[in-house]
Amino acid sequence: MRVSYNWLKTYIDFPYSPEELAERLTMAGMEVDGLEYLGEELKEIIVGEIIRIKEHPNADKLVICEVNTGEEVLQIITGAPNVVEGAKVPVAPVGVTLPNGMKIKAAKLRGEPSYGMICSTDELGLSEERAPGIMILEEEAEVGMRMVDYLDLDDYVLKLDLTPNYARCLGLLGLARELKAMQGQGKIKYPAIDLEETGEEINDLIAVEVWDEDLCPRYTGRIIKNVKIEPSPEWLQKRLAAAGIRPINNIVDITNYVMLEYNQPLHAFDYDQIAGRKIIVRRAENNEAIITLDDKERKLDDEVLVIADPDKPIGLAGVMGGANSEITEETTNIFLESAYFNPVNIRKTAKKLALPSEASHRFERGIDIEKVVEAGNRAAYLMQKYAGGEVVRGTIDVYPQPFEPLEIELEISLVNKILGLDLTVTEVREMLERLEFTVVKQDEDLLLVKVPSYRNDVEREADLIEEVARIYGYNNIPVTRPESKQQGGKTFKQKLEDLTRDLLIGSGLDEVINFSLTGETSFDRLNIPEDSELRQWVRIKNPLSEAYAVLRTSLVPGILEVLANNAKRQIEKMAVFELGKIFINQGEGEPAREVMKLAGGSIGYLRDIWNSGAPDFFYLKGVLESYFNRLGINNIEFKPVKVPYLHPGRAAGIFAGEKELGIIGEVLPGLIEKLDLKQRTAVFELDFELIQQEVKLEKNYQPLPKYPAVERDLAILVDKDVNAGDLLVSIKERGGELLKEVNIFDLYKGDQIPENKKSLAFTLLFQAEDRTLRDEEVNQLFGNILRELEKKYGAKIRG
Amino acid sequence: MDLKEKLQSIEKEAEKLFKDVDDLDRLEELRIEFLGKKGRITDVLRQMGKIPAEERPVIGLIANQLKAKLNELIQLKMNELEELIREKRLAEEKIDITLPGAGPEIGHYHPLTQIINEVKDVFIGLGFTIAEGPEIETEYNNFEALNVPEHHPARDLQDTFYIDDKYLLRTHTSPVQIRTLARQKPPIRVIAPGRVYRSDELDASHSPVFHQVEGLVIDKDISFSDLKGTIELFVKAIYGENRSLRFRPSYFPFTEPSAEVDISCIVCGGKGCRLCSHTGWLEVMGSGMVHPNVLEMAGLDTRVYSGFAFGMGWDRVAMLKYGIDDIRLFFENDRRFLHQF
Numbered sequence A: 001m002r003v004s005y006n007w008l009k010t011y012i013d014f015p016y017s018p019e020e021l022a023e024r025l026t027m028a029g030m031e032v033d034g035l036e037y038l039g040e041e042l043k044e045i046i047v048g049e050i051i052r053i054k055e056h057p058n059a060d061k062l063v064i065c066e067v068n069t070g071e072e073v074l075q076i077i078t079g080a081p082n083v084v085e086g087a088k089v090p091v092a093p094v095g096v097t098l099p100n101g102m103k104i105k106a107a108k109l110r111g112e113p114s115y116g117m118i119c120s121t122d123e124l125g126l127s128e129e130r131a132p133g134i135m136i137l138e139e140e141a142e143v144g145m146r147m148v149d150y151l152d153l154d155d156y157v158l159k160l161d162l163t164p165n166y167a168r169c170l171g172l173l174g175l176a177r178e179l180k181a182m183q184g185q186g187k188i189k190y191p192a193i194d195l196e197e198t199g200e201e202i203n204d205l206i207a208v209e210v211w212d213e214d215l216c217p218r219y220t221g222r223i224i225k226n227v228k229i230e231p232s233p234e235w236l237q238k239r240l241a242a243a244g245i246r247p248i249n250n251i252v253d254i255t256n257y258v259m260l261e262y263n264q265p266l267h268a269f270d271y272d273q274i275a276g277r278k279i280i281v282r283r284a285e286n287n288e289a290i291i292t293l294d295d296k297e298r299k300l301d302d303e304v305l306v307i308a309d310p311d312k313p314i315g316l317a318g319v320m321g322g323a324n325s326e327i328t329e330e331t332t333n334i335f336l337e338s339a340y341f342n343p344v345n346i347r348k349t350a351k352k353l354a355l356p357s358e359a360s361h362r363f364e365r366g367i368d369i370e371k372v373v374e375a376g377n378r379a380a381y382l383m384q385k386y387a388g389g390e391v392v393r394g395t396i397d398v399y400p401q402p403f404e405p406l407e408i409e410l411e412i413s414l415v416n417k418i419l420g421l422d423l424t425v426t427e428v429r430e431m432l433e434r435l436e437f438t439v440v441k442q443d444e445d446l447l448l449v450k451v452p453s454y455r456n457d458v459e460r461e462a463d464l465i466e467e468v469a470r471i472y473g474y475n476n477i478p479v480t481r482p483e484s485k486q487q488g489g490k491t492f493k494q495k496l497e498d499l500t501r502d503l504l505i506g507s508g509l510d511e512v513i514n515f516s517l518t519g520e521t522s523f524d525r526l527n528i529p530e531d532s533e534l535r536q537w538v539r540i541k542n543p544l545s546e547a548y549a550v551l552r553t554s555l556v557p558g559i560l561e562v563l564a565n566n567a568k569r570q571i572e573k574m575a576v577f578e579l580g581k582i583f584i585n586q587g588e589g590e591p592a593r594e595v596m597k598l599a600g601g602s603i604g605y606l607r608d609i610w611n612s613g614a615p616d617f618f619y620l621k622g623v624l625e626s627y628f629n630r631l632g633i634n635n636i637e638f639k640p641v642k643v644p645y646l647h648p649g650r651a652a653g654i655f656a657g658e659k660e661l662g663i664i665g666e667v668l669p670g671l672i673e674k675l676d677l678k679q680r681t682a683v684f685e686l687d688f689e690l691i692q693q694e695v696k697l698e699k700n701y702q703p704l705p706k707y708p709a710v711e712r713d714l715a716i717l718v719d720k721d722v723n724a725g726d727l728l729v730s731i732k733e734r735g736g737e738l739l740k741e742v743n744i745f746d747l748y749k750g751d752q753i754p755e756n757k758k759s760l761a762f763t764l765l766f767q768a769e770d771r772t773l774r775d776e777e778v779n780q781l782f783g784n785i786l787r788e789l790e791k792k793y794g795a796k797i798r799g
Numbered sequence B: 001m002d003l004k005e006k007l008q009s010i011e012k013e014a015e016k017l018f019k020d021v022d023d024l025d026r027l028e029e030l031r032i033e034f035l036g037k038k039g040r041i042t043d044v045l046r047q048m049g050k051i052p053a054e055e056r057p058v059i060g061l062i063a064n065q066l067k068a069k070l071n072e073l074i075q076l077k078m079n080e081l082e083e084l085i086r087e088k089r090l091a092e093e094k095i096d097i098t099l100p101g102a103g104p105e106i107g108h109y110h111p112l113t114q115i116i117n118e119v120k121d122v123f124i125g126l127g128f129t130i131a132e133g134p135e136i137e138t139e140y141n142n143f144e145a146l147n148v149p150e151h152h153p154a155r156d157l158q159d160t161f162y163i164d165d166k167y168l169l170r171t172h173t174s175p176v177q178i179r180t181l182a183r184q185k186p187p188i189r190v191i192a193p194g195r196v197y198r199s200d201e202l203d204a205s206h207s208p209v210f211h212q213v214e215g216l217v218i219d220k221d222i223s224f225s226d227l228k229g230t231i232e233l234f235v236k237a238i239y240g241e242n243r244s245l246r247f248r249p250s251y252f253p254f255t256e257p258s259a260e261v262d263i264s265c266i267v268c269g270g271k272g273c274r275l276c277s278h279t280g281w282l283e284v285m286g287s288g289m290v291h292p293n294v295l296e297m298a299g300l301d302t303r304v305y306s307g308f309a310f311g312m313g314w315d316r317v318a319m320l321k322y323g324i325d326d327i328r329l330f331f332e333n334d335r336r337f338l339h340q341f
């Protein structure tokens, strides 16, 4: 809400500057998130008088003016057609910047010097369309006066960002009341209401029926006759403009003005457009329609409350009036509505029709049901004063269940316990009374507090405790710390997440964090088939855009996008990982499955240990092997697997026993370009929750070997397609208990090797726990292994 | 020349020769020449038969002394030469120690992870555990159980992504409070870091996906002053001892009293600058005493138990701490950005 500093001051005295006021309000819970000086743009414009006009010697369309600005007489050249001697005009002297950004400099126009500019309304930002000439000011304007003063713009606007519990401060009187409580003194100057009722009785002119009392607990109205529709007075227009409301005509402006004063939205109907002299407040019928003030047709249903006459709806209650009863230049008689509508219903209607308004904003938050009539009277008075209206005798007031103030029991010991204070019952009482709560009963430790009608945010003792804290001052409350009764720490899973990050980062991967909102196209690009689980997305019902319309079912698209985006910035080598959630739809009404995944990718890794042309694959594989090893998962196997976006010859499923933990592989060559990757890329993705099940972090000491180990190298030739992993399995099987370790140290294809063959070299380490191994024993085992490899894989020893 | 003179002249010659030796081979050569079986001293001793018997012991003594002296000389020379050789080899093995190391490349923690780790450390030290909850929440846990009824204006404070009539993407980590209250009895002391969603267009200061961390403390006799003390300790641990704090009334549906926490601006220290919109203060977190409605919905007796809760956007903590002015940087994962942390 925009609040004029000067306007607020008319309701209560306070000693604060605009800045101090902003600070005070903020610290009292009404956050001011901006302070605007209304005259900011016109600060340097002054009132001048054209004392003499001369022809320009070199130009027909220009004239030379001598302008008195009080301090000096400036020569200013202008082409405006409406300059006359003696006119008071706004002058921008040299050095001034106009609201449109133009900086005034001394200039020569067709050879004649000019020291400033006489401004038009649009140049001053006072009108939007281009003015035909300069702005001529009122005769009373004083030469040398600041335009800011002339235009009454020497004011500040506080931009209040009010939370829903400060709805009462959506009116200036409510704000004044807060200020009074904050100061602990002062008096609110209520606006004048000097009604002179004349003529008929309102009941002879109109009848009101409220059919849905639950949606409209109070409906009041007044009739003002013979109004003259015209622009409202300057000062009123300016106040509305400062509040951000566009002035329309005196009647509409007055309803808005009083809304800003009382926080009571009002609506003025053209009385003569109300058929049958009868207002009915009722639910709309399904498929009933109304054209609202904004000239749009709105389809209604029976959840929407309308103001109707016997023939038709003439307004959407609390949201917007109807075009059919709008105030026009021809309007002479007004039916002025002041009502209290059900907040929830107004909110639903405003949402449903996408019609938020100043009125609905206030009704939704609840207004003061006890001030409905007073606000109506205030508006009627202003219409009498500024629209020449005659206020008809009497008020319609349909108020079947008058307001019953809430009474709350407040234990002082609870106040002190919650706030950590030691207040007495009298102190608490005084604080609440400052806020106009009434204490009905006082005991040693108890107050029975009556809540004023405008405090619908106060529902129970906690709300009163907040009021006490606010008046006492949050920053005056002591600082203590509660006794800790438990040990802090992380769960196993949380520790494992930390360990995972530590290990992968230690292995050279950068951690990335991607959005979990994504678009289907990210998956289309990866050739994900229609029936894949990866297309069982959880969909957002109201997405911002297609790019953020579903929740990710895999971390891989995000990893690839990160690598591609970096590749675009000439990053040639990068390895990344992400530990994050994916979401799998489980069908309508079922909660989605949220699974923690661990994924990574690598481009540009240089060391190609097997000369395989797939260094990134083996880098990531090595990282994962070390990772599993550290987690105590020692039964990991890599088995060929098919993944739509991975190279069929360079993809593996990662298994711990029978359990598939995830996949690793190189991105399909055809996709590299499509994904903007620029070079071969390896990725992996693992199910972190399965990893968690496999982890064995408990350690058991094994005695160190006492007897020496025997090392033997084994170099063999096998067919190209034989997997090294299979050979390792066979070697381990045959080697039995005495074979402690076997490693591959060389892979060779090419010269000196027959075509379709490859050479693999292993180091085997034999060791017994109870004795030094004899050569014969080792030879025998070695022979067994070799024979097995010959038999199973046609391996030949390489001499 | 008699034998004695011979020995004396050998001694002189040897001393001179040994002095000039500069490699081990030459030294060995000389050793053989003087001390070898066919060396010059032996040679002299062989002539002993030609001299009178009574002189022999004297010559023998001189000869032995000479041998001992030469042996000592050789040993000294040898040490000296070996030392030279060692030095020479070391000199030859000199490397350019300013060449870069061959250490393993180490990755970088995402700045958001670094920040949340700091946050966790502070609270674990205060006896907190870490609670978690799903990102797809029920409307009930995200709103109703937190004292935000369906048609309450407080819903406008958070633009929500909906999945269906029952589920939504949590708009804050506060539903973890509800889940914690459902499974744990007081005393409760948890923080809940996690990812949250709001239907905000992505720009420099808004993101539809961001991160919050929630805190909840419930026990007998927990007061607003305890809230202040806990938050003050945390804020100083994260933003520095010199920060001043202020608590300002605010509104969250699930706390009452509610407080916004401001710290003195980390750029200008309170004088006013662009970061703090010239107020000198930065809003860093929301907090408050858990609303009795929330406690009652969780089945707790509000006459016995009370508590406080707090929450903050941890992306914002990282932005303030590192001076990052665009939230999108966190999710772009530009290597040049990541490698600064």
Ligand SMILES: [Zn+2]
Binding pocket: B265, B266, B267, B268, B269, B270, B271, B272, B273, B274, B275, B276, B277, B278, B280, B281
């Ligand atoms: Zn600052």
